[in-house]
Amino acid sequence: xxxxxxxxxxxxxxxxxxxxxxxxxxxxxxxxxxxxxxxxxxxxxxxxxxxxxxxxxxxxxxxxxxxxxxxxxxxxxxxxxxxxxxxxxxxxxxxxxxxxxxxxxxxxxxxxxxxxxxxxxxxxxxxxxxxxxxxxxxxxxxxxxxxxxxxxxxxxxxxxxxxxxxxxxxxxxxxxxxxxxxxxxxxx
Amino acid sequence: xxxxxxxxxxxxxxxxxxxxxxxxxxxxxxxxxxxxxxxxxxxxxxxxxxxxxxxxxxxxxxxxxxx
Numbered sequence: 001x002x003x004x005x006x007x008x009x010x011x012x013x014x015x016x017x018x019x020x021x022x023x024x025x026x027x028x029x030x031x032x033x034x035x036x037x038x039x040x041x042x043x044x045x046x047x048x049x050x051x052x053x054x055x056x057x058x059x060x061x062x063x064x065x066x067x068x069x070x071x072x073x074x075x076x077x078x079x080x081x082x083x084x085x086x087x088x089x090x091x092x093x094x095x096x097x098x099x100x101x102x103x104x105x106x107x108x109x110x111x112x113x114x115x116x117x118x119x120x121x122x123x124x125x126x127x128x129x130x131x132x133x134x135x136x137x138x139x140x141x142x143x144x145x146x147x148x149x150x151x152x153x154x155x156x157x158x159x160x161x162x163x164x165x166x167x168x169x170x171x172x173x174x175x176x177x178x179x180x181x182x183x184x185x186x187x188x
Numbered sequence: 189x190x191x192x193x194x195x196x197x198x199x200x201x202x203x204x205x206x207x208x209x210x211x212x213x214x215x216x217x218x219x220x221x222x223x224x225x226x227x228x229x230x231x232x233x234x235x236x237x238x239x240x241x242x243x244x245x246x247x248x249x250x251x252x253x254x255x
Binding site: 008013016017020021022024025028029038041042045046049106107110111114125126129130131157160161164 | 211212215216218219220221222223225226227228229231232234239242243246
């Protein structure tokens with residue numbers, strides 16, 4: 001057996017550690033509850049560690065880890081059957097400590113609205129709007145077409161606007177999404 | 189489409205979408221703030237402990253392999 005097959009790349013652990021904050025944030029957005037999110041991240045770390053030989057250093061580790069986490073989430077959901085989501089979870093507790101630029105109350109409303117989205121729309125808008133992935137990367141993570149991601153993000157925005165009733169302007173957002181999808185097709 | 193035509197179309201689009209992009213921005217900002225509130229948390233010790241254990245198991249395994 002060669003040394004390369006046997007030894008763990010020292011960069012692997014470092015990159016894994018560096019990806020933990022965003023993995024935790026993505027897990028929160030999928031599960032809606034902090035204890036479940038951290039259990040999911042732990043399972044992901046174990047899976048990733050076991051599979052580290054199949055990962056090629058220098059390629060996109062963050063996307064690779066997100067793919068593992070997402071697959072783990074859906075496979076656990078299928079096994080356990082759908083549990084009642086904890087929409088009042090500790091996400092909102094943490095906001096009392098980290099209110100950010102908005103008031104904590106606004107944020108709780110937003111979190112509740114996000115939790116109401118269908119899973120496919122929620123993961124799409126989180127991957128694109130918060131995790132910083134490109135449409136192509138998100139499509140790979142979710143194992144679907146780029147166009148599917150685009151339409152899920154667009155529907156997620158419309159739905160969030162409806163739920164939050166942001167200045168009562170959901171009609172505008174529909175126009176904007178239609179237009180921005182058109183213009184993106186030109187620019188990309 | 190000529191350059192000036194496409195520029196004009198772009199401008200019209202921009203005007204009619206001002207209100208809409210305002211709404212989209214609000215949603216984007218909230219989503220990012222929410223996500224960041226988790227990202228900014230200290231990594232729980234359980235993960236650091238876990239990685240230590242995995243690392244220790246790995247180096248023991250690789251040492252044994254060389255014997």
